[in-house]
Amino acid sequence: MKPPAHDLDFSVSAGHPDPLGATWDGEGTNFALFSANATHVELCLFSPQTGREVARIEMPEYTNEVWHAYLTGIRPGALYGYRVHGPFEPEAGHRFNPNKLLIDPYAKALSGRFSWSDALMGYRVGSGREDLSFDRRDSAFAVPKSVVVDPSFVWGDDRAPDTPWQDTIIYEANVKGVTQQRSDVPQTERGRFLGLVAPAMLDHLVKLGITAVELLPVHAFVDERFLVERDLVNYWGYNSIGYFAPDPRYLAGPGVAEFQHMVRRFHSAGIEVILDVVYNHTAEGNQLGPTLSFRGIDNVSYYRLSSENRRFYTDYTGCGNTLDTLHPRVIQMILDSLRYWVETMHVDGFRFDLGAVLGRTRHGFDQEAPLMSAMRQDPVLSRVKMIAEPWDTGHGGYQLGGFPPGFGEWNDRYRDTVRRFWRGDGGVTPEFAARLLGSAELFDKRGRRPSASINFITAHDGFTLADTVSYTAKRNEANGEDNRDGHSANFSFNCGVEGKTDKPDVLARRCRQMRNLVATMVLSQGTPMLLAGDEVANGQLGNNNAYCQDNEIGWVDWPLEGEEDRCNQQRFVANLLRFRREHKVLLQTRFLHGGEREDGEVDVRWLAPEGGEPDNGHWGDSNWRCIGLLLRVAADAPDYEADDDALFIIFNAGTSETAFTIPDARENHLWHEVFSSATADGTPDIVHIVMGGMEIPVEGQSVLIFREESKRWPPFNNGPRDDA
Template identity: 60%
Template sequence: MRRTRQIQPGTPFPLGAHWDGSGVNFALFSANATKVELCLFDLAGRRELERVELPEFTHEVWHGYLPDVRPGQLYGYRVHGPYEPSAGHRFNPNKLLLDPYALELRGDIRWHDAVFGYRIGHPRDDLSFDRRDSAFVMPKCVVVDPAVTWGPDIRPKIPWEDTIIYEAHVKGMTALNGDLPEQFRGKFAGLADPSTIEHLVKLGVTAVELMPCQAFFDDRHLIERGLVNYWGYNTIGFFAPATRYISPGAGIHEFKLMVRRLHEAGIEVILDVVYNHTAEGNQMGPTLSFRGIDNASYYLLGDDPRYYFDTTGCGNTVNLRNQRVLQMVMDSLRYWVQECHVDGFRFDLASSLGRDRDVFDQNAVFLDAIRQDPVLSQVKLIAEPWDTGPDGYQVGNFPPMWAEWNDQYRDTTRGYWKGDDGQAPDLAGKLLGSSELFEKRGRRPWASINFITAHDGFTLTDLVSYNDKHNEANKEENRDGHSHNLSWNCGAEGETDDQQVLDLRDRMRRNLLATVLFSQGTPMILMGDENGRSQGGNNNSYCQDTEMNWLRWQDVGERDQAFFAFVRRIVKLRKNQPLLRQRLFLHGDLERNGGTKVGWFRPDGKQLERADWDNPHTHSFALVLANADQKLMIVLNAHYEEMEFVLPEPMKGGWSLLLDTEDDAHAGPLEGRTVRADARALLLMETRA
C-alpha cells in the first residue's frame, strides 16, 4: 500500500468529498478523534491502494486536499481515538467507515463479525476490542461530480389544499410492471418511465411520497432469517441514494431524471426520511460510520454513556443538539431540495427530532432551524408525530408549516365504518379537518394528513378481509405487528368465494376511501389500494421483498378494475368540488371562509342535537356544506340497515346524486325530498343556485 501521496491542507468547508474541477477536498467532522486517515481504493473497491492522513484540524473538522483525485474515486475513513465505551468513545481504526456526507456508495455490506468494533462472543461484550480490518466487507464511498443539466425543470408547486398524496415504494411500484424493460424494474428509472407515470396521472394524485430512498442496508438478523429490510427505515447515509434503486453506472442522475419526469407530469416528489436514528443500532451494533467517527457527538448517550438514550426503538437516537450533527441533517435536506429538486419530506418518528431528551418542544433546535431556513421552509413538511420515548405521542403539537400523519383520523374512520358505537362525534370533527388538534397558531386544515391505510399496517383490501393479523411469513411466530387494527372481515377470514361477502367488502372499501377523499385536510392513498393489493393479512410487511408488497399491473380482476375506476372518480370529485378542500377550518353553523356554512342532520332532516351526538348508537348522519352558489350533502350510514334521509331545501337546480357507494349507477338527478342510503353506504349529493 502506497503512503507517499502529498496532501495539501485544504479547507474545513464544505464537509464531505468536494470535487472543485481540479481536485478533491476531503473534510470530516470529529470532535474527539486524535487522527483521521483517508483510505483510497481501486475501482472494484477490493484493494486499499493508499492511506493518507488528513493534515489539518480546524473547528473540529479534519481536512485535506488531493489535487490528483477525480470523480469516481472510491474511499473511506479510519478514525483514531480512545476506545472507552464507558466514556462514550468507540474509536477503532481497524474499521473502515463511511463518510456521512458521501453522495454515492458502491457495493453492499457483507455481514461479518469484522464490522463490529468489539469481539463478538467475548465475555466483556462491547467493552472488548476487535482488531480485524473490516474493509473487505464494507461498501465504499464514491467521489461524485454532482453537476447535471436539468433543463427547464418546473416544480409543480401544488397548493396544500389541492394536494393528494400517494405513498409508494420504489421497487414495489415497478417490480411487476410488464411494460418496463427488466433492468428498470425496481429502480428509479422504472418510476421515471411513462407507463408508471401514466398510472399516477390516471389516478389523479398530485404527489408521490416515496418510502426511504436514502442509503440503507439489510439488517444482519433479517439476512440470517432469509429476509430483507424491504421498507428501508434504517438509514446509514443521508446524502447517498439507496444503491438497490440505481441502475449500474447511473448514480444520482437516475434519481434526478425520475424527479424531472414526475414534475413534467405535474406530480410532486416527497421523500420519506429517517433522521431520528441510524443503522448502527445500540451498543451491540456494528461500526459502520458515525459510531466510529465520533460516537459521543453523533448520538444521544444515556446517563451511563456506554448506552444510548433511545427514543426510536431502533437502538440509538441521532444527537441533533450537537451543532455539527444538526448541520449535517440540514445540509442533507437542502441537498435533496436544491440539487435533486424534491418537493418535500415526510419525517419518520418526527417526535424524536423535536426533543430535548425527555421533553418534546415546539421550539426544539431542529424545528426552529427548519422554520427559519429560506429553502426548507418553502417545501412540504410532514411529521410522523410520535416516537417510542416518554411523552412521544405529539399529534397536533407540531409548529406552523408542518402537516402531520393523523392516526386519530385513521382509527376513528375505521371504527365508524366497522360499526363501533360512539364514533359519530369524533368522525364529525375529522371530516372537517380535525380542528380540535390542528387549529392553533394559524395552522390550516391541510395540516391533517388523512389516511385509512399506510405502509405500516393492513392494506385497504386486508382491512375489510381480516379480523386478525397473519404475519407468519416474518418468521417471528406472529408476535410482530400491532393487534389493534380496527378491521372487519365482513363475515369470512381472508380469501373467500362468497359473493355477498365480496360485495360487502367492495362497498366497505368504497366507504373508507370516499370518506378520506371527501374530508377536509390532505388525503393520502396507499400504493395498491386502488386495485386491491393484499398482503395476505400481514400488517407488518417490512421484511417481505415479494409480490406481497408489489403493485399488481396485470391479472387485476373485474372487481378491482371497477374499484380503480371508482377511486379515479372520487379523486376527480374532490378536485372539482372546492367545498371539499377549504383553506380555513369550518365550525358548525358559523360562517367562515367567504360564507361557507356547515350543518349536521339526522335522517329525518332535523339538525343533530347534543343528545344525538351523545347517543353511542348514532351510526347515521349527514354533513351539509354550503355557500352562495352550491350545497354539498354527504350522507354516512354505517348502520346495518338502510336509512331514508330527508334532504334540505334545494337551491334552484334541485338535488343531484353524485356518488353512491352501494351502486354508482344511481348517480343523477333526484326526485322528491328524500334519498335512500343502503346499509353501510356513503352518498354525495349537490344542489346549485
C-alpha cells in the same frame, strides 16, 4: 497494516474545513470530516476495479473540529472511506477503532453492497467483556465505499409543481414494490428509480389524479443481521446509514443522475416528489451493533447517550439508538442533507419518520426545539412540504397536533376513527364528524390549515385497504417472529369470512366497504394519502408489517394487462379524485365551525336522518350510525363567493336502509344526486333530484353525495364519470 503501493497520481495539501464531505472542483477533491474527539484521521482510497485499499493518507489539517485535506487529481468515481483514531473508552462514550473502515456521513453515493461479518464490530464478538473488548480485524471488505460524485445535472426547464397543500393528493410507495410486478415497465427498470417514471407508470399516476409521490426511504440503508440470517431483508428501508446517498439497490448504474432523471420526469407530469427520511436513528444499533460510520467517527457527538452510563444509548426509536438532534453538528448534517435533496436533487418535500425525535430536548418534546426551529426559518426548507410522523417510542412521544406551523402530520386518529365507523362500532359518530372536518381540535391553532391533517386509511405500516376488509387479525408468520410483530389493534373487519373467499356476497360487501373508506378520505377536509396498490385492491395475505417482505407479499399485485382490477377499484378512485378536484368545498383553506356567510347560509351543518340538526340525544346515542353533512365554502375564506357550489353528503355505516330527510337548498336550487358508493364506479343507478323536506332511501353501508344546483332541465351532473 499498511496498504499496498499504488499508481494513483495525486498530491495532498491542507484543503478547507468546509463544505463537509468530498467536493470535486474540476481539478481535485476536498475531503472534510467532523470529529471533535478524534486524535487523527486517515483517508483511505480504494481501487474501483478490485475494491482493495490502495492508499492511506493522514488528514493534514484540523480546523474547528473538522479534519480536512485536498487531493489534486482525485476525480468523480473515486472510492474512499475513513479510519478514525481516538480513545476506545465505551464507558465514557468513545468507541474509536481505526481497524474499522467508516462511511463518510456526507457521502453522495456508495459503491458495493454491505456484507455482514463479525469484523464490523468494534468489539470482539463472543468476549465475556462484550462491547468493552476491542476488535483488531479490518472491516473494509464488508463495508460499502463512499464515492466522489459530480452531482451536476442538465435540468433544462425543470420546475417544481409547487402544488398548493389543499390540492395535494399523496401516493405512498416503495420504489421496488410499486414497479416490480408491472409488466408494462421494462424489466431492467423494475424495482429502480427509472421504473417509477416509465411511461406506463407515469400514465397510471396522472390518470389516477396523484399530485405527489411519497417514497419510502431511499437513503442508503442496511439490512439488519437478524433478517439476513432468516433470508429476509429490510424491504422498507427504515435503517439509514447515509443521509446524502441514494441506496444503490435502486440504481442501475453509478452516480446519482438516475434519481435526478426520475424527479425531472415526475415534475414534467406535474407530480411532486416527497422523501420519507429517517433522521431519528441509524443502522448502527445499540452498544452491540456494528461500527459503520457515526459511531467510529465521534460516538459522543452523534448519539444521545445515557446520562447514567455513557456506554449505553438513549433509545426513543425502538432501534437501539437515537441521533442527538441537539448537537450543533448533527443539526448541521440534517439541514445540509435536506437542502442537498432540495437544491441538488430537486425534491419537493419530506416525511419525517418518528418525527417527535426532531423536537426532543433534554426535558421532553418542544415544538420550538433547535432543529425544528432551524428547519422552519431556513430559506430553502421553509418552501417545501414538511410532514411529521408525530410520535416516537419514548415517554411523552405521542405529539399528534403538537407540531408547529409549516408541518403536516400523519393523523392516525383519523385512520382509526374512520375504520371503526365503517366497522360499525358504537359511539364513534361524534369523533367521526370531527375527523371529517380536518380534526380542528388538534390542528386549528397558530394559523394552521385543515391540510395539516394528513388523512389516511392505510399506509405502508399496517393492513392494505383490501386486507382491512378481509382480516380481523394480522397474519405475520412469514416475518419469522411467531406473529408477535405488527399492530394488534387494527380496527379491521372481514365482512363475514376471514381471509380469502369466493363467496359473492362477501366479496361484494368488501368492495363496497373499500369504496366507503376511500370515499370518506377523499371527501374529508385535510390532505388525503393513498397507499400504492389500494387503487387496485392489492392485498398482503393479512401481513400488517411487511417490512421484511421483498417478495410477492410486499410487492403490489397489479392486474394483468387488459384485465380489470378487483372491484373495478382503480376507476372508482380516479373518478372520486377528479370529483374532489372539481369541488372547492372539499379543498377548504379554513376550518369550518358553522360560521355565517354573507348570504346568510352557514359553512357547515350536520343533519340527522329525520331532518334538522342532531341534538344531544343523537350525539350521545351509541347506535347512531347515519349522519349527513352539508358543506359550503367557509365564511372567512379569502376567495369566498356566495354562488360557490354546496355539497350534501350522507354517510350510512348501518347495515340497513335508512330514510333520510333532505335539508333545504337555497332559493331556486335543488339537490342533485351525483355520487353513490353502492355502485362500482360511483355513478348512481338512479339520479335523485330532490328539494328540501323530501325523504330518500339511503342503502346500508353507503355514501351518497348531492350537489346543490340551480333549477333547470336537464340537470347538470358533475359527479364521478366512467371515463377514467
